[in-house]
Amino acid sequence: MAAVTQKSVLSSVPTQLLIGGEWRDSLSATTFPVHDPATGSVLVEVADATIADGTAALDAAVAAQADWATTAPRERGEILRCAFELLTARTEELALLMTLEMGKPLAESRGEVTYGAEFLRWFSEEAVRIHGRYAVNPAGGSRLLTLQKPVGPTFMVTPWNFPLAMGTRKIGPAVAAGCTMVVKPAGETPLSMLALAAVLEEAGLPPGVLNVITTSSSAEVSEPIIRDPRLRKLTFTGSTSVGRRLVEQSAEQLLRVSMELGGNAPFLVFEDADLDAAVDGAMLAKMRNIGEACTSANRFLVHESVVDDFAAALARRMGALTVGKGTKAGVEVGPLITETARDGVDELVRDAVERGATVLTGGVKVAGRGHFYAPTVLADVPAGARVLTEEIFGPVAPVTTFTDEADAVRQANATEYGLVAYAYTRDHARVLRISEALDFGMVGINTGIVSNAAAPFGGVKHSGFGREGGFEGIHEYLETTYVSLNP
Template sequence: MPVPLFDAGATGDSIYVNGKWRAAAAGATFVVTNPATGEPLATVADGGRDDAREAIDAAAAAFPQWSGRTAYERAECLHKAHQLMLERADELAQLMTLEQGKPLRAARNEVRYAADFLSWYAEEAKRIYGSTIPSARSDQRFLVLRQPVGVVAAVTPWNYPVSMITRKVAPALAAGCTIVVKPAEQTPLCAMAVFRILEDAGVPAGVVNLVTSADPATVGEELLNSAEVRKITFTGSTEVGKLIARSAASTVKRVSLELGGHAPFIVFGDADPVHAAKGAALVKFLNTGQACISPNRIFVHRSIANEFLAALVDRVGRLRAGNGLDDGVGIGPLIDESAMAKMRRQVADAVGRGATVLAGGERLTGEGYDGGYFFPATVLSEVTPQMEIYREETFGPIAAVLVFDDEDEVVAMANDTVYGLASYLYTRSMAVAMRVSEALRFGIVGVNDINPTSAAAPFGGVKESGLGREGAAEGLAEYLDTKLVGISI
């Protein structure tokens, strides 16, 4: 079915600055490919320093007028964008499947999730409240104002190429900020489609700007070094996040980082092993395991380990890998050859150190697979802390299962990581749920719940999984400065 959200013959004009679509200043381009087939989808502008600088200038020039608009006017643009995104949901989902690879059903779910941020922050724009503080002096009054930080730079990932844009753009616009977005080089077409929606929703020129580029370092350096950019928000790897945090210090920018994860999934002995295995399979193989909240280490109590593994392997056996546009596909392709190499390396290391492959484990080949990056849903048992997969984020469809005997032991093992984003536990005991939720050093805990996320809920991690929160009122606060006004009367 055709995807009319982009014109394959005109996608060289993929940079959006000051309300106009154009090519890169240097005329450079790069090719976007379909990870399921390896076929080219489009050629897009390969932006550089000059393009980033122009986008920053446009955002800075638009900031006074946009921040001076009423909250209701800003909310109207976001409401309109929400409506348009829902109207174009099917087209957006098809584009996402072509460019990123996830099954069409999952792509549709992401579009709805992305639209939720536009709707939520349209309402939150009207709830940016200040306060008054009593003074010790009778002739003095204190006012506390919440004001937009200014120009924002956003760097977004390929694994959720639509929702990770709206999760940043929506609160920025609601707060009164202007923004420059550098999308992942693997998924610029999805970013273009989102920006066409913002354009059609009436967001004024210069308020939102898009710089597509195959060289994130060059554009990123310009965004980080600019004194006009007062905040940077990044979703991606911990390694890159650390570099951004260091660079942002040179101009003392506000920083929000949503980084890697190494989620534990704990199944206690009182849990229903079949129900827990269903939950583990759903969240582990979500987006082919290419999600920062995907469980990396699955800890199962020894008393129910055999039942859990049998149920998990059964569910995995029913997951069909293939092109996300095909009916019945539950596992799409990995994003690229580098991701494939990581899967093969982690499995080889685990097996070499004593793990057993209960399902999957080898790259899929043959008709329908050879052109893409397909790795099947894989289950490893007898995993130990000595294996790479126990320490390293997988970001792929490998379920690593370990056995434990008592609560203190499993909490210590779960916390034995530098990461701290999402975590999960299954139990029938409220006491266990409360104790373990409080003891887990992670920003998110799902208790018998594999989807503890929402536009209305704060999302983010601790330790090396990030700084700040996205979503909810906390997400809006990340784009606001606090100003004190003292008045002598």
């Protein structure tokens, strides 16, 4: 087996648009660069789609929809299963590609390939379990029949932080349900999506079912697609501010919409918690993906009786992490995605310190090339600090306190976001109480990771609506038809 190298990986990934089964240049024949956030160097140039390219992609999806909707569910499932196996077999190549364009360490990239592939396997099994029902009218006489049909052409906008898994989490259920797609990956990390599209093509996905457009003009190219009356669904993962604008645009055609938006996850540590386990969980919840995750623990709310011990232990663990280019052995923390992102994280830390927070470790930009920020723990963070109310999206852990369970829940819920909350406690009755009281779409109890292809992922409030994964995930791509039968 040939060695996996940067050169071999970059030379094998497509860099054109995929429209109607054809890999082609943009109509403007222009490209834009994809950068390595660890060095700032250009990895490759990819096709820069225009509005006309976006329209062509939707044309292809619309043309393929009728045949794809009537394709046997087993056939759709087998394509997904084949793609799962191909992704799994190419873990090393895909992981290196992801690390190069996004920055996360190779170990995390391998984990994302495994996680992302699991959505293809899960929905390959769900493709043959799309059910309707048959019932007698309670009043007698007629019969009630319900059918589940694919929603239709779908526009998918995926983020840069999980460039493969956020694609499979949307594409998997759409393929299983019988929907065609136009996918626009983030301009910072288009390569993983292009590689995924090539895998699905190899797995037998028919031309036009999946179309991929890469562009440096995201808003300009996306809006005409969203406003096109032929589109039937919009799904987006990204910031709340962008999601809000897309929802407004989708209202014109009354599209089916699913939004997975920002987060401000509280991490609660109660007085009875196993502190060693809580610190382990905190490291997972905070440092997964360099903290650049909507599920990342954003606020550490710790009971006042154990806060000093917890903060000190967390600072020791965070301070011991190795920062560097994700392709290097032993590196545990890669760069942030852009210089702007790093400046934003530093600004939040500076604000907290100016308001009285104490830096236990980190709190500085790492000198040299790349967008690196030192893993940081802040203690005694005051209530007014921006770091407690804004999504950090970086390796910064602000620690504050609560007095009792009611205070913990009150502080946890005091946010416009509602994606995920974490809690560590050994009190089983408390587990039930807080699971019901926390105003979040997901709750992790004594664990720092909640994401699972078999579970419904999604939030409430300004964290969005709709669910991805689990039995619920495929229903986002299905419509119900009711038929009244008079025998």
